Amino acid sequence: MRFRRRRRELVCREAVALMADYLDGRLDARDDARLRRHLAGCPHCSEYLAQLRATIDALGHAEPDALPDEALDELVNLYRRWQSDRGDG
């Protein structure tokens, strides 16, 4: 194609659709530039992206529940039973 039409600007729906790959660093250079341009002029999509990032960050800081002593005892008992069964067999 001789005349490459200049790509129109993104609308919000398209911007949001690109964010998954943007966060993974997988957008090609052109879409990356288009998304950045959109974000620079759109506080709503910028807020949405910031919230996605905050969500991912929160997930990365989620601690597993502490292990109660009883749960540890139960598993150690399981281990002992397994060992003695194995010794008998």
Added chain:
Amino acid sequence: MGDDAALVDRLRAGDEAAFAELVRRYQGRLLRLAEATVGSRALAQEVTQDTWLAVVRGVDRFEGRSSLATWLFHILLNRARSAARREERAGRPDETVGEQFDARGAWVTPPQPWAERVEDRLVARQLAGRVQELLGELPEVQRQVVVLRDVEGLPASEVGELLGVSDGNQRVLLHRGRARLRELLTREMVDS
């Protein structure tokens, strides 16, 4: 963790203290992933017990090519899948993400702002606790992908192997899960 290998060696030799230490290190993470897979805490506990039995039986087969965590997750997911099949749970329908756009692709209801409040450490800590509880709201496979990628921090390649989902599918599931959690957190952040 650095001395996992030493603990595994001791476990091979039948050292109970090494077993207890491994449980201390990994049971919380195993339970979380089990719950993400089977949906109920009680069944998840059974699944982790099965997993630990499989670990002590099969510890000689651990070659250290993957991290210990990945090996444990692999065993756990196999057990969890067969447990879930036994229970014949119907999978929850995949909910579509709630973002709404008008015909021109603009926001119908723009996101209500809260991201800036996370700069407050206390808010960030509350959010980390809450997001974990909200994981239960996601459909099963989304939950597994989100736990393994964003909570456990495993690379996409390992997660694809553990769950048997294609790269493209994994990206869709991850994004849907993140978007759904963002939506749920927004409800709480805006109400509070």
